[in-house]
Amino acid sequence: MERWNNADTTLLCAALLFLAAVGFKILYPESILSEGFLFVTEAAMVGGIADWFAVTALFKKPLGFPFHTAILPNRRKEFVEASQTMVQQEFFSRRTLFKKIDNIDLLPMLINYLEQPETKHFLLSEILAALQKYISSSDTESQAKFLANKLRRELENIPVQKIIDDGGNWIKSTGKDTELFVALIKRLKETAAKDETRQKLQGVLEKFAAEKTQSMGAFSLLMAGLAQALNFVNFEEAAEIMQVQLVKLLGELEKDSPIQRRILGECRLKLSALAETSDFKKLIERLQIDLIANLPLAETLETALSKFKQQILAVELNEFSPVAQDSKTLGAIFTENLLALYDEFITNLKSESAIKKSVEKFLGELTARATIYAQPLVGKVAKSALNQMTDEQLNSLVYDKAETDFVWIRMNGSIVGSIIGLIIFLLIKIIS
Numbered sequence: 184m185e186r187w188n189n190a191d192t193t194l195l196c197a198a199l200l201f202l203a204a205v206g207f208k209i210l211y212p213e214s215i216l217s218e219g220f221l222f223v224t225e226a227a228m229v230g231g232i233a234d235w236f237a238v239t240a241l242f243k244k245p246l247g248f249p250f251h252t253a254i255l256p257n258r259r260k261e262f263v264e265a266s267q268t269m270v271q272q273e274f275f276s277r278r279t280l281f282k283k284i285d286n287i288d289l290l291p292m293l294i295n296y297l298e299q300p301e302t303k304h305f306l307l308s309e310i311l312a313a314l315q316k317y318i319s320s321s322d323t324e325s326q327a328k329f330l331a332n333k334l335r336r337e338l339e340n341i342p343v344q345k346i347i348d349d350g351g352n353w354i355k356s357t358g359k360d361t362e363l364f365v366a367l368i369k370r371l372k373e374t375a376a377k378d379e380t381r382q383k384l385q386g387v388l389e390k391f392a393a394e395k396t397q398s399m400g401a402f403s404l405l406m407a408g409l410a411q412a413l414n415f416v417n418f419e420e421a422a423e424i425m426q427v428q429l430v431k432l433l434g435e436l437e438k439d440s441p442i443q444r445r446i447l448g449e450c451r452l453k454l455s456a457l458a459e460t461s462d463f464k465k466l467i468e469r470l471q472i473d474l475i476a477n478l479p480l481a482e483t484l485e486t487a488l489s490k491f492k493q494q495i496l497a498v499e500l501n502e503f504s505p506v507a508q509d510s511k512t513l514g515a516i517f518t519e520n521l522l523a524l525y526d527e528f529i530t531n532l533k534s535e536s537a538i539k540k541s542v543e544k545f546l547g548e549l550t551a552r553a554t555i556y557a558q559p560l561v562g563k564v565a566k567s568a569l570n571q572m573t574d575e576q577l578n579s580l581v582y583d584k585a586e587t588d589f590v591w592i593r594m595n596g597s598i599v600g601s602i603i604g605l606i607i608f609l610l611i612k613i614i615s
Contacts, residue, residue, distance in 0.1 A: 226603060
């Protein structure tokens with residue numbers, strides 16, 4: 184408003200022409216041309232001054248004139264409230280904002296943002312920092328006790344029949360029954376091949392013979408003594424033969440053979456029948472209770488949780504990189520899995536239609552809610568900004584936005600004034 188512009192130039196020209204017209208009128212008082220020239224320039228100057236006054240009166244008091252001037256400063260409150268309403272309801276109306284949002288495809292923008300290395304590092308760092316903060320404040324002892332109690336309840340709730348069935352199925356499917364059978368046969372074979380076994384067999388035979396001799400008659404007893412005296416009955420040799428045959432039999436049972444499969448099948452049938460008895464089930468139930476009660480679950484879990492806590496708290500940002508397989512720590516494995524999960528999430532976000540629809544719906548709802556809450560805030564921000572301006576700043580803000588129009592209003596005052604003055608002068612002359 185303080186700068187010289189074309190309207191000022193126009194008004195100055197009108198004033199100079201008016202002065203020139205006054206001079207011509209003095210020199211040629213009877214000339215109709217000098218009279219018309221004066222009339223037109225006077226009207227042009229008055230129109231320019233009037234429009235200058237009108238435009239200036241919007242922002243300040245022209246020449247100190249106090250009545251209905253400085254309209255914008257005097258109506259500052261109404262102007263600010265009107266501007267707030269215009270910004271909030273016209274420029275940023277909900278319909279306008281929702282229409283703009285509908286035309287924006289937010290998902291590709293989100294994916295592109297998430298794929299940037301800086302974003303990836305920032306998000307994973309924040310996740311890791313939050314996790315470390317939570318873990319550092321956690322009480323491993325109470326957590327271990329809680330998990331141990333929960334695990335004990337779960338183990339106690341396992342039905343005995345399920346334990347028997349699952350155990351039997353596991354033994355059959357893995358061939359552990361055959362391994363146990365062969366191991367037992369090997370142990371028996373080693374025992375059978377010892378001298379102590381042969382001596383025990385000999386002792387059994389001698390004891391058996393002595394018992395039979397006591398129950399025999401006189402003649403039978405005489406014949407038995409004669410056979411023993413003539414060495415017809417040699418318990419040592421008999422025991423040795425029995426030992427050799429026993430070792431041979433155990434050797435057949437040790438390897439895959441028909442007799443092994445037959446004996447193993449018989450054992451399986453006997454064990455299956457045994458598993459159906461109530462006494463066996465009670466035994467398994469008792470073992471289950473005793474084993475669960477004696478398991479050091481709390482101590483083991485506390486040790487594991489403490490180790491996990493130490494490893495996670497030791498993780499640093501530079502560990503977000505491939506680590507050699509043989510030197511991986513728990514923290515390195517954790518960060519590696521965290522990276523893998525992040526990459527998998529972005530891959531699914533690109534390819535899985537269900538995930539894409541869910542995320543798009545979420546983004547749409549989130550943006551819509553943010554828009555609903557932010558729309559009144561826009562008007563409040565505009566109002567706050569306008570209230571913080573001085574009168575001069577507010578005048579400059581409005582004037583600068585329409586300076587060209589204000590200049591043309593003033594120029595049009597001089598132009599239109601001169602045209603109207605010419606028309607009035609001609610009408611006066613015609614009528615007179």
